[in-house]
Amino acid sequence: MLEKLLENLKGLEPSRILLQVPEGLKPKVLEFAREIEKLGHEVFISAEPCFGSCDLRDREAEKLGAVLVHIGHTDFGLKPECRVIWEEYRLEFDPKPYLEQNLDVLKRYKTLGLLSTLQYLNSLQDAKEFLESRGVSCHLGIPAGGQMLGKARYPGQILGCDLTAALSIQNLVDAFLFLGTGRFHVLGLVRKTEKPVLMLDFDSGKLEDLTGERERLERIRQACIEEAKGSKHFGILVSTKPGQFRPELAVKLKKKLEELGKQVWILVFDEITPEKILGMHLDILVNTACPRLSEDLERFEKPVLEPEEVDRLFEKPQKPSYE
Amino acid sequence: MLEKLLENLKGLEPSRILLQVPEGLKPKVLEFAREIEKLGHEVFISAEPCFGSCDLRDREAEKLGAVLVHIGHTDFGLKPECRVIWEEYRLEFDPKPYLEQNLDVLKRYKTLGLLSTLQYLNSLQDAKEFLESRGVSCHLGIPAGGQMLGKARYPGQILGCDLTAALSIQNLVDAFLFLGTGRFHVLGLVRKTEKPVLMLDFDSGKLEDLTGERERLERIRQACIEEAKGSKHFGILVSTKPGQFRPELAVKLKKKLEELGKQVWILVFDEITPEKILGMHLDILVNTACPRLSEDLERFEKPVLEPEEVDRLFEKPQKPSYE
Structure with missing residues (x-):
């Protein structure tokens, strides 16, 4: 191996x-x-x-x-x-039995964009051949590469912080099919594309349509932003992990938030976990580290904003339409 | 402050x-x-x-x-x-009411060695004055300082890895009295001295005699060593925290254990916690980092040896006396 x-x-x-x-x-x-x-x-x-x-x-x-x-x-x-x-480390895994089992649903789409993470990339070619032999045409998108957020390297490969292999082909496909494990990769994609997103879980063999999560996630983001508008104490999260370390972004966000009259502190972690800030009175967190963290909301028991969402705090609060 | x-x-x-x-x-x-x-x-x-x-x-x-x-x-x-x-950060805390409350027990000793950790050091002088006015004479030991394990600086100060302020006066006192919080400091002392060890807990106000723990802890150590003699897979724990980092000791211990036919791996942590080695099949751990960790046995659910104890594995297993 x-x-x-x-x-x-x-x-x-x-x-x-x-x-x-x-x-x-x-x-x-x-x-x-x-x-x-x-x-x-x-x-x-x-x-x-x-x-x-x-x-x-x-x-x-x-x-x-x-x-x-x-x-x-x-x-x-x-x-x-x-x-x-x-x-690199790749697992050999035969996706065909699972694909066969879920063919009824998969055949609803004429064209699928196939995606996976590094360890299951070898399955993508098998999946493509199998699905095309059953009349579903498949694309593997090429990651953008080289850019700030271009970290994936292989056709069909996505990372928590690089969905470009998917986004590059969204106009060519009827839906995306993620093959592998790790729901958080797929939830990231659900938010970035308007196409349906399916996940074939290699642990359970189950096919799940995550498209419905889009609206739920958007509602959560909206609620976080509204709560942040009315809140006072902000913590900006910085990780020292080499590929996540963005202290200057944190300083910039702190200044922006202070323009809005917020009280802001910058917190430095290796791994960002909720128990490390127990006892600090913070209402809202802003995450400058791994973008997948913001979706891990429940563990923090308080809203976690993405850096881009700080700009949305400058918008006026939404008023009920009867006013 | x-x-x-x-x-x-x-x-x-x-x-x-x-x-x-x-x-x-x-x-x-x-x-x-x-x-x-x-x-x-x-x-x-x-x-x-x-x-x-x-x-x-x-x-x-x-x-x-x-x-x-x-x-x-x-x-x-x-x-x-x-x-x-x-x-440094010192808390102001008046120990007198708690001492008063437990005076019956404390007066059983003619001479006490008073100990605390940095944050409660200011209480030691008050405690000394109070106890001496009640007829108990008190000593504050001076830490050895300057040496490899000489890290405490002030009279009566102990650290998890520096009990010299206590050990320097053990021949002068009838018992030790630790004032403050953090039972693990005191358990370390119980193992290093033969004198009685009392703890006046500043959280609860309760006085506890920990002398009885000595035999229990020694039994646990003995059991760990016997289990290690019969075990195969050893993990040596190294922490990268600047004051705990001892990779060369780990390499030396690995070689020693291999002389005994053990299978040995060296594991590198920042903070050493059990969940980080879940899934690795190890029978016995040897801790080269904070000496207090070995007393935190239960969390690891497997024996944790101190570096010095590795030498004891070369002793023959204890045989029942009827043989």
Whole structure:
């Protein structure tokens, strides 16, 4: 499974290595470490949760004097503080039985845009062949790449912060079909496109139509913004994860909010979790880190705005139409 | 409350500041930030939990281009990666009513060694005067200081990793009296001294005799060591917190354990918590970070050894005496 990585590491002088894997690969990490150690390297395993290529433990590797081996995500062009060896990780998974099972629904669409995340990308080609043999034509969009939010690399690949593979083909397809796991990727898409969005969950085999979530999410956003207009105490969230670190944006947002008479504090996290700000009296949070966090509303028990939504606070409050 | 800090900051060119406080001061941190901001500084608040002077967010401050203001702990001589301004924080608390209430028990001892942590140190002098007026003579031990584990600075001050203020006077006192909060400081002491150890809890006002814990803790340690002797898979815990970072010790312990035929992995954390290693099959953990962690056994649901205890694995298993 790690052939390419082991080949790369063979070429390396015996080194100290910090090994980082996403949560889904934690059960395998001891085994990976052992394989790498067999080549003569000294291996440390990063135990911190890892949520993406943005979440690179480069400073810890540098502190250890180690080369960072990061498994499971696409390098999206960060400038790390240590040498990094990236190892993509793809699961082999046959989507055909699940597609077969849900064909009635899928055949309602003439053209589907297929999407997935890195680990299931190999399934997309199988899915495309299968669906086209059943009369549904399929597209895999090409991510924009290279730009600030262009982090995906492969046809059909989406990330929490890069939906360009989908958006580039929205005019060509009748609906999107996401194949894999992780509902939050799809909810992000639901908000960005007007096309129907389906998810075929590779854990349960169930096909879910998430299009109906669009209106619900928009209502929640609207409610957050209205609540923020009437609120006083704002916390702006900054993460120190290399691919999420935007302190200057936080300073800019603080100034904007202060123009509106708000009381604003900037809070710095590694991983942003609600319990870290327990006991601080804040009404509204503004998230400058991972864009998926804002959809994780319930955990915070208070509204979390996206940076773009701060501008909407300058709009007048909506008045009931009978006035 | 922060007069000295604010005076120091007045002398500083308007700077970016990363403000770090321990958990107990989190409810006040927004107010602190506002005070500092009024002096013209740009303030970021560290939201990460902070457990001591060992737990310095210096790398985050450096990344932000900020001066670190660390409130509530004693500088114990780390070499941080940014400029740090330390502000000790002491609470005013009158221990006399609680002492009065428990005088019957306290008067059983002719001489007490008084101990506390930084925030309640001001109470020690009041307690000494009160107890001596009631016929109990009191000592405040002087921390060893300057050495590897000499981190406390003031008479009577103990830290999770520095009990020298107590140990220096154990031959002079009939018992120790800890005044303050945080049972784990006292449990550490119970294991290191043979004298009785009492705790007067400033939250509840209750006096507790922890001497009986000594035997229970020793039984637990013994059981951990015996279990470790028969176990195969070991994880050595390293923390990247500046005052807890001991990777070379971890490498040394790994080699030692491998001499015993153990399978060993080194795991790197910021804060060490059980959920970060869920899914990894490890039988025994060895902690190279905060020494108080080993007493926090229940959370890990597996034995956590101290580095010194690894040597005890080389002893033969204890055999029942009838053999």
